[in-house]
Amino acid sequence: MKIAILHEMFIKLGWAEKVVENWCNIYPNADIFTLIYDEKKVWKIFPKNKINKQVFKLTTQKIYNLLKKQRFCLPFMSKSIEQLDFSDYDVVLCSSSWFAHWAITKPETKFIVYCHSPARYMWDWTNEYKKDIWASTWIKSYILNKLFLKLRQWDYIASKRADITLANSKNTQKRITKYYRKNSEILYPPVETWRFWKKINHNLNYWLVEWRLSESQSLIIWVSEWNKSNNLNYYIIISALTEFKKIDIAINAFNKMPEKKLIIIWQWDYKQNLEKIAKKNIVFVWAKYSDELVSLVQNSNWLIFPWEEDFWIVPIEVMAAWKPVFAYNWWGLKETVIKWITWDFFNSKEWLDFITNFNKFDIDNNNWKYLSKNCIKQAEKFSEQIFEEKIKELVEN
Helix, strand or coil: CCEEEEECEECCCCHHHHHHHHHHHHCCCCEEECCEECHHHHCCCCCHHHECHHHHHCHHHHHHHHHCCHHHHHHHHHHHHHHCCCCCCCEEEEEECCCHHHCCCCCCCEEEEEECCCCCCCCCCHHHHHHHCCCCCHHHHHHHHHHHHHHHHHHHHHHHHCCEEEECCHHHHHHHHHHHCCCCEECCCCECHHHHHCCCCCCHHHHHHHHHHHCCHHHHHHHHHHHHHCCCCEEEEECCCCHHHCHHHHHHHHHCCCCCEEEEECCCCCHHHHHHHCCCCEEEECCCCHHHHHHHHHCCCCEEECCCCCCCHHHHHHHHCCCCEEEECCCCHHHCCCECCCEEEECCCCCCCHHHHHHHHHHHHHCCCCCHHHHHHHHHHHEHHHHHHHHHHHHHC
């Protein structure tokens, strides 16, 4: 059986890429397709020799090579995805949150789409997207409105091409029903809970040299404090640094709590904007993986989750590391956490009640309200074994 694995863009190693990595582990001989490939950012997991040669002839890839901005590839993605030839494959496994599900396959080819989300900028977040890219002038707005109208029409038509559609959450399933008018089955993403559950006996000073070279001086001071007291006492945010994630609101809240330390883990285009408004109690570190990330999570107080998301693996990983979650009270997150057992929340979308609820959560956490065993037990419901068994069943039956 010949299998192709399709993913929109390999320009970062995030949690959508974790799904694809899992597929590659199950089917190591599968060919990998994408619309944009950035070798420098993903080569460790997705080496260039595993990427099908068709990819490097696509218009989207050529534009990205020239400009290094995926936004400029947007008008050409629909054309590029339909140019990919899957006629030699028995099964196409597709990871989609933008255009990947637009691929064209033969009737005898089983086309399985794992939907992370119908593209938000096309549907329910169109107006927010236009504001974020400064498209408020009538000319830019007019052009984008025409473009999005066409994209939504194509997106709806293309959604019918999949033989099997999997949703990564109940929220995504509802959005698939609303926008695509089709049925889907929920399959939660694979989470390496065992990796975060296993205790990492690792002195944070191990990364001091790296941080001195690449990060702010304030983190070095933190590490020195940690060496003296063995308690760094910090909170974490793990997120790609984009406009949509609302990290700026979290930073503004911590600016008003200078005694609280926040480490923001990850990177992206918006990082420099956020660094400009952050005070000394807030530190940015590059994207971390493996034992580095696990150690940072295990030594933190808890995770702060400040934005809306259909499904997010980070809270599960953090719970597997015996830590609770403090988040915006968004119903999509409630699939992964248990109210007052593994998480607590703030209600105001403008974060008006953030500091008050944060301090209450801090007191409750110090009083052992959020037991480690409850966090671990909840995280185990999303193990990668469950995900792998379902994928094998769909592909091989």
